[in-house]
Amino acid sequence: MSFVLVTGGAGYIGSHTVVELIQNGHQVVIVDNLSNSSYDSISRIEYLTRSKVPFHKVDLTDYSGLDAVFDQYEFKTVLHFAGLKAVGESARNPLKYHNNNVIGSINLLRTMQSHGCKSIIFSSSATVYGDVTRLEGQRIPIVETCPTQPTNPYGQTKLAVENTLRDVFAADQQWRIAILRYFNPIGAHSSGLLGENPHGVPDNLLPLIAQVASGRGKFSVFGTDYDSVDGTPIRDYVHVVDLAQGHVAALHHLDGLKEGTGICREWNLGTGTGSTVFEVHSSFERASNRKVPYTVATRRPGDVLNLTADVSRAATELGWRARLTVDKACDDLWLWTERHPSSGYQNVDGRVRLSSATGAIKVQIGAQGDIESITIGTQRLQGTRIQFKNLYGPAVRRTSNGFAVEYATDTTPIVYQFEFQSESRVCFTLYEIGAESLPRFEQVFEAVSEKYACSSSTFEIVDEMVET
Ligand SMILES: O=c1ccn([C@@H]2O[C@H](COP(=O)(O)OP(=O)(O)O[C@H]3O[C@H](CO)[C@H](O)[C@H](O)[C@H]3O)[C@@H](O)[C@H]2O)c(=O)[nH]1
Structure with missing residues (x-):
């Protein structure tokens, strides 16, 4: 080819x-x-x-x-x-x-x-x-x-x-x-x-x-x-x-x-x-x-x-x-x-990799930069559950108080945002790419709750974030 x-x-x-x-x-x-x-x-x-x-x-x-x-x-x-x-x-x-x-x-x-x-x-x-x-x-x-x-x-x-x-x-x-x-x-x-x-x-x-x-x-x-x-x-x-x-x-x-x-x-x-x-x-x-x-x-x-x-x-x-x-x-x-109210793309320094401990949130990134899985609590989101077969261009970036995973499926461009409220607690939000400034949290979060049976916007986090 x-x-x-x-x-x-x-x-x-x-x-x-x-x-x-x-x-x-x-x-x-x-x-x-x-x-x-x-x-x-x-x-x-x-x-x-x-x-x-x-x-x-x-x-x-x-x-x-x-x-x-x-x-x-x-x-x-x-x-x-x-x-x-x-x-x-x-x-x-x-x-x-x-x-x-x-x-x-x-x-x-x-x-x-x-x-x-x-x-x-x-x-x-x-x-x-x-x-x-x-x-x-x-x-x-x-x-x-x-x-x-x-x-x-x-x-x-x-x-x-x-x-x-x-x-x-x-x-x-x-x-x-x-x-x-x-x-x-x-x-x-x-x-x-x-x-x-x-x-x-x-x-x-x-x-x-x-x-x-x-x-x-x-x-x-x-x-x-x-x-x-x-x-x-x-x-x-x-x-x-x-x-x-x-x-x-x-x-x-x-x-x-x-x-x-x-x-x-x-x-x-x-x-x-x-x-x-x-x-x-x-x-x-x-x-x-x-x-x-x-x-x-x-x-x-x-x-x-x-x-x-x-x-x-x-x-x-x-x-x-x-x-x-x-x-x-x-x-x-x-x-x-x-x-993009803060002037263009928001990532500070490229990709961030999470360690693979047994924590509540784990993002596994494959050799090509693909997200292989996201684990939230005991739930492992992968395969058909979040349509990984049609997952495009994941980018993980730091935000001011946490990190965000941005990717797209066949139907939706998505940003998962994880905000650390304290060392052990993180708030998890789902946005559409480019719409981070729009106040759609409640609406979007309900959709997430339903789809992935998450009961709260707050999750325990044990993993350490390690920059590569
Ligand atoms: O703060 C500003 C900036 C620009 N201008 C004016 O806006 C026009 C365009 O200026 P730009 O700086 O946007 O672009 P330039 O035409 O100076 O230069 C651009 O176009 C050039 C080719 O035409 C080259 O490619 C160059 O690299 C590229 O920056 C100019 O008349 C400039 O005087 C202002 O009045 N105020």
């Missing part, structure tokens, strides 16, 4: 793409170091697609770890999302960015080469074009042949990988290489289960506006003296699900090439239409039905008036066009934000 490898598949764009790939019949394996993403996104991908997705926690700078993954599967193509992406941080810590993004990509290419896999789709960025106003003549919308000149280390790492890919192709024209230059990805999955998971204060416009709409942080508009309809800069905001589908289109393009034919080509992924900061802000206020206060600040260094894509190459050659609007992206982002 032939697989598609997705590096960074637990991240924002990667996770949405994995869903689209699986829905288009591809067998996906994910590698991710979870440095800026969450295992929870994988459990949700599995729920949304009703399929198991093999996951390997590997950092691309770990050559032997990566090599071991390639030993296990036969990959026909790699979709390479893994990388660091904060522009400001890249300026403060360029070595971190070059090491992670460039060395990581080179390791990946070396591993691919040694295993005979010569097909890759690379996540590049419109940031490689830099400030197009430096160039003479009409450069907006931006075509792929526009000269590149990134203005920050993050952009330099993207261009360095692009250049490496072009060199690899020049040396061996059997390679099939798609370089996708994203404009401004926004929004979330319409289910409310996948979205962006920013750590700390978000750098980008929409995650920041969403945070301010939910009552945290402050929003400054960086400059209202640009030459646009309302004085704010113009960007090409593209819905993350459209972007994900652009990857499927690129994969089909590579797969559809004649036997023995290689390619190395760049495609812009945007909508072809620009929006100003104030237009996006108004759209989000409509979607959330909230006022999002702002102050006007001076221009942000490095910002330019207009970055809008010419999307005709992707339309003609890949048969792909963005279909979703900024309004739709704002609706989806607001659903995601409301369901």
Whole structure:
């Protein structure tokens, strides 16, 4: 069986793409170091697609770890999302960015080469074009042949990988290489289960506006003296699900090439239409039905008036066009934000394993990360009782005063939450994934009581929790 490898598949764009790939019949394996993403996104991908997705926690700078993954599967193509992406941080810590993004990509290419896999789709960025106003003549919308000149280390790492890919192709024209230059990805999955998971204060416009709409942080508009309809800069905001589908289109393009034919080509992924900061802000206020206060600040260094894509190459050659609007992206982002009020996925440090003592609560996790059983009191929940044969993507994570087990059956995405009320007592609650903030405890708990004949919300706990 032939697989598609997705590096960074637990991240924002990667996770949405994995869903689209699986829905288009591809067998996906994910590698991710979870440095800026969450295992929870994988459990949700599995729920949304009703399929198991093999996951390997590997950092691309770990050559032997990566090599071991390639030993296990036969990959026909790699979709390479893994990388660091904060522009400001890249300026403060360029070595971190070059090491992670460039060395990581080179390791990946070396591993691919040694295993005979010569097909890759690379996540590049419109940031490689830099400030197009430096160039003479009409450069907006931006075509792929526009000269590149990134203005920050993050952009330099993207261009360095692009250049490496072009060199690899020049040396061996059997390679099939798609370089996708994203404009401004926004929004979330319409289910409310996948979205962006920013750590700390978000750098980008929409995650920041969403945070301010939910009552945290402050929003400054960086400059209202640009030459646009309302004085704010113009960007090409593209819905993350459209972007994900652009990857499927690129994969089909590579797969559809004649036997023995290689390619190395760049495609812009945007909508072809620009929006100003104030237009996006108004759209989000409509979607959330909230006022999002702002102050006007001076221009942000490095910002330019207009970055809008010419999307005709992707339309003609890949048969792909963005279909979703900024309004739709704002609706989806607001659903995601409301369901995840503390900003994205909640897990702190990946998986937690419980010891296998004779205690009242025991969670057994199998080699693939599956939950093999949950024992509550004398009841062992397994097999048909909780439909383990259709159990997807369990993730166990710490919460502020206990832990939660998140998984999905064929019909329901579920979170079991265990809250320690004292050293020996734990309160057990069942929620639907993404609905933890909703006051459904009583209702949901009654269902649990009935189904599993539990008579109380409080259970004795003897097991120790041991982190792995
Ligand atoms: O607090 C903020 C944040 C942003 N903006 C404005 O919102 C627009 C979008 O800013 P983002 O930071 O969201 O995105 P950028 O266009 O600066 O950059 C993004 O898109 C680029 C490609 O277009 C690169 O991919 C880059 O990595 C990515 O962060 C800009 O006009 C910016 O001035 C504000 O007014 N206030």
